[in-house]
Amino acid sequence: MPPSTHTVTNQAPPLVDYDVFSADPALAEGVARHMTPERAEEARAELTALGRTAGSAQAQEWGRQANEHPPVLRTHDRYGHRIDEVDFHPAWHRLMEHAVTAGLTDAWSRPDGQLRRTAGFYVWSQVEAGHSCPVSMSHAAVPALRKEPALAAEWEPRLSSHVYDYGLERPAGDKLGAIAGMGMTEKQGGSDVRANTTEATPLTGEGAGEGEYTLLGHKWFCSAPMSDVFLVLAQAAPGKREGGLSCFLVPRVLPDGTRNAFRIQRLKDKLGNRSNASSEVEFDGTTWARRVGEEGRGVATIIEMVAATRLDCVTGSAALMRQAVAQATHHTAHRSAFGKLLIEQPLMRNVLADMALESEAATTLALRLAAAYDSAAGEGEQAAADRAFLRLALPTAKYWVTKRGVPLAGEALECLGGNGYVEESPMPRLLRESPLNSLWEGSGNVQALDVLRALQRSPESLNAFLTEIGRAHGADHRLDAATKDVFSQLADLDGIETRARRLVERMALVLQGSLLVRFAPAAVSDAFCASRLGGDWGAAFGTLPSGLDLESIVDRALPVA
Known part of the structure; x- marks a missing residue:
């Protein structure tokens, strides 16, 4: 019935039924930039279809439902048998099904696979971020498994499948596709995985195969415990010189159809990421596992998985920022105050433009990293250069981009006022999701220290990083000055660890600035260099200096295809 007291006016319509891919020029242009015209056209068609689904009212409703109805742990069935299962709302499964069908667990089967998959992950993560965790780990497990060719031959086709086949009723070998999880951290160690105490004992005797072990211990954070298989770290032959921290593959269901000993103690009650099941698990000494890679080389083995998930952290944060900017610009383009649309108010335009710069810089950097991954898989000088570039650029980007999501999400929420603070929005x-990626796969300090290690141990990485930045030399005097400042900081090693964060932040900004100067419209690159590199920028969003083309920046950010 119509309201009896007033007429509802001046409210923005929901941001639904739009193409998430085509409405994002920074994304669409970036994908085309790093591909041949033929492959770019093919990718555009795929991503447009995914973008339309992502922007649909139905998909947005799935995201809402998956978070309103979080997963539920069932340790036992009605008869008292231990089952350790996690129940999900049907909306979760719809999200997972679309992600897997779209190839978001498969970057390995075709040219430009990393770039295509990264762009798709960016698009689909804007629907709902929680289910992106098992999607990311299933994709990222493949390079680690390749350290053990026999296991890779068995599991890579399952993990790269475009069929979502959920459930623990059958062994993975009888399914059309599989999902992977990961367990590294323990209570006493956290990021210091070398402090892990979980023990791996080699199986011996009749019927024991090579590389088979049993595990005894725990994992304080085990992501996606409903997955078919996990990569975990444990101490092989503890106390013996030939042992050490090693990587193991742990299936949930054994080849004969029985359940592996995988005890889910509880699900974590998290700030955000509510739709995803993060858990504490225990291995009881009978948990069957296969070693992946050499004994004592666990970190070196699983680091390939960590690197791939770190790229997804960058991409996921860039996607979150893009969705926040899309919501803010959409709302202000429909909401009026003091006689004008909010988007036309000079101060609001400054806020929106400032956030749009942050978003586009993050997106452009994520796509450059993905293109470097594709190149690094090949042979020759460019492949070697991109491998070196990633060694330094990836932790740098992970540090900076994931940290920018929190203030941007808060500022975007404020653009909607009270309408943004209620749970229907x-x-x-x-906002609750925004801190996650800065924690996952290594906090800010871990990333900053990783950059220092790369600088000390891999001089070729610094050369590749500086070569990338140098491609924009002479195009903007503020960028050139900031690059010189980075040189100065790198030359002064006194107290370098204490000021590592400041160094890494500056490196990230210079890298983003160099990419925008080369590839973004002049209005975008000029504003980025004037604020982030020129020093005329405040602590809050909305402090861009005068004289910039803010209208063009905001128009570019509007989610209108």
Whole structure:
């Protein structure tokens, strides 16, 4: 019935039924930039279809439902048998099904696979971020498994499948596709995985195969415990010189159809990421596992998985920022105050433009990293250069981009005012999700220290990083000055660890600035260099200096295909 007291006016319509891919020029242009015209056209068609689904009212409703109805742990069935299963709302499965069908667990089967998959992950993560965790790990497990060719031959086709086949009723060998999880951290160690105490004992005797072990211990954070298989770290032959921290593959269901000993103690009650099941698990000494890679080389083995998931952290944060900017610009383009649309108000335009710069810089950097991954898989000088570039650029980007999501999500929420603070809005979910990627796969300090290690141990990485930045030399005097400042900081090693964060932040900004100067419209690159590199920028969003083309920047950010 119509309201009896007033007429509802001046409210923005929901941001639905739009193409998430085509409405994002920074994304669409970036994909085309790094591909041949033929492959770019093929990718555009795929990503447009995914973008339309991502922007649909139905998909947005799935995201809402998956978070309103979080997973539930069932340790036992009605008869008292231990089952350790996690129940999900049907909306979760719809999200997972679309992600897997779209190839978001498969970057390995065709040219430009990393770039295509990264762009798709960016698009689909804007629907709902929680289910992106098992999607990311299933994709990222493949390079680690390739350290053990026999296991890779068995599991890579399952993990790269475009069929979502959920459930623990059958062994993975009888399914059309599989999902992977990961367990590294323990209570006493956290990021210091070498402090892990979980023990791996080799199986001996009749019927024991090579590389088979049993595990005894725990994992304080085990992601996606409903997955078919996990990569975990444990101490092989503890106390013996030939042992040490090693990587193991742990299936949930054994080849004969029986359940592996995989005890889910509880699900974590998290700030955000509510739709995803993060858990504490225990291995009881009968948990069957296969070693992946050499004994004592666990970190070196699983680091390939960590690197791939770190790229997804960058991409996921860039996607979150893009969705926050899309919501803010959409709302202000429909909401009026003081006689004008909010988007026309000079101060609001400054806020929106500032956030749009942050978003586009993150997106452009994520796509450059993905293109480097594709190149690095090949042979020759460019492949070697991109491998070296990633060694330094990836932790640098992981540090900076994931940290920018939190203030941007908060500022975007404020653009919607009270309408953004209520749970019917998507903004609270974005804000709660925003700190996650800076924690996952290594906090800010871990990333900063990783950059220092790369600088000390891999001089070729610094050369590749500086070569990338140098491609924009002479195009903007503020970028050139900031690059010189980075040189100065690198030359002064006194107290370098204490000021590592400051160094890594500056490196990230210079890298983003060099990419925008080369590839973004002049209005975008000029504003980025003037604020982030020129020093005329405040602590809050909305402090861009005068004289910039803010209208063009905001128009570019509007989610209108």
